[in-house]
Amino acid sequence: MSGLKSERFEIEEFTSYWNVDPEKFKAKIADYANILIAGFPPMGNVIPYRLKEHLKDSEKIMSLYSYNFPPMVEAREDEFEIPHDELWYSEEKRLFCYIGKYPETEYIPKSAYKPAEAVAHLARAHGVKELYTVGVIMPSQGPFREQRDEVEAYIGCFEGSKKEIPEGMKKMTRRNIGRYTIIRKTGLLPGFASQLGIESYSILGVGNYPEDLRACARALRAFKKLSGLEMEETAEIEEMFEKSAEAVEERIQEQIEKAAYKGEGVGAEPSQYMYG
Numbered sequence: 001m002s003g004l005k006s007e008r009f010e011i012e013e014f015t016s017y018w019n020v021d022p023e024k025f026k027a028k029i030a031d032y033a034n035i036l037i038a039g040f041p042p043m044g045n046v047i048p049y050r051l052k053e054h055l056k057d058s059e060k061i062m063s064l065y066s067y068n069f070p071p072m073v074e075a076r077e078d079e080f081e082i083p084h085d086e087l088w089y090s091e092e093k094r095l096f097c098y099i100g101k102y103p104e105t106e107y108i109p110k111s112a113y114k115p116a117e118a119v120a121h122l123a124r125a126h127g128v129k130e131l132y133t134v135g136v137i138m139p140s141q142g143p144f145r146e147q148r149d150e151v152e153a154y155i156g157c158f159e160g161s162k163k164e165i166p167e168g169m170k171k172m173t174r175r176n177i178g179r180y181t182i183i184r185k186t187g188l189l190p191g192f193a194s195q196l197g198i199e200s201y202s203i204l205g206v207g208n209y210p211e212d213l214r215a216c217a218r219a220l221r222a223f224k225k226l227s228g229l230e231m232e233e234t235a236e237i238e239e240m241f242e243k244s245a246e247a248v249e250e251r252i253q254e255q256i257e258k259a260a261y262k263g264e265g266v267g268a269e270p271s272q273y274m275y276g
Contacts, residue, residue: 011065011082013110014118019060026126028091033129035227038098038119040185043211044135047220048097050240052088054233058097062087062122068111069102085115087122093229096128104184116185120192130200131193132223135186136215137204153222156182156202158194163201166225172204201226211248217241 009017018025039045052058069083088097098119104112123131137154152168165171172182181187182202190200203222207215217238224234 011067013066013068014115015065016118016122017063017065019062025061025089029089029094029127032091032094032127034094034096034127035229036096036098036123036128036131037134037223037227038100038132038185038189039134040100041103043213043216044133044186044219045100046213046241047134047216047223048088049099050237051095051220051231051233052090052097052099054237055090055093055095055097055231057092058088058090060086061089064115064118066111066115068105068108093231095229096123096126100185112184112188116188117192119185119189120196120198123193123198124196128193128198130227131190131198132200132227133186133189133202134216134219134223135182135202135204136207136210136212136219138207138209138212138215151206152218153206154204155222155226156187156190156204158190158200158202160194160197161199161201163199163226166222169222169226213241213245213248217245 037048037051039048064085064087065082073080073082083102085101086099088099089095090097100115120131150168151170153170154172155165155169156172157163157165170176182204186202186204190202194200203219203226205215205217205219205222207213207218220234220238220241223229224231
């Protein structure tokens, strides 16, 4: 763990450690109206990750650990480290980027509820006025099959949300999605945040298959429009997503052709898809 070192290091259900001086950081942002964007596996996390990579002044301010994360250590450059989520901040954009790296433990609902609650409280404590989670959705899913409009992203609005939905997006309501839900932290985090007085949204970019990185480009464009943030950096990120999607599709097509030639099943193995 870079940055500040603690005399005692331990991990509980959800534990945060600062990577910067907390008092100096809190003083610096005391008068700012901040925005937070958060993404979680399998696809949503690539969006805040790419944002923090392209924002020149972004810094890692906090590492967040949990004993519900996978029991392993991972290689980072030439050293290993304990699994953790990351919180980055750009002072120029007044933007927090929360990068969730690990999926929830399916059979322990608390492993989704507790982090969502904790991050919502962190957001309120650090001047976040608007919070967005980003993910992907496929038009082949449930009620979206019947909708004919050209939609780049579907928007889940939470209690207290006031924004008009821009052109090219569609607000999700009980009328148009029925009993379908936004699952795990992508839905729970804005749910908790809205109860703390933070204007909150969930943005789901439309893709054609589960690992479609074009859906990430669409969710990113929707976030930029809905938040009103001016970010020239997003054009380069969107192009990166488009090129990555093309590479994935070429690889899938090769697998289809190879399987057809051999008379086998069609499609790539899940491990061959790129998650970003």
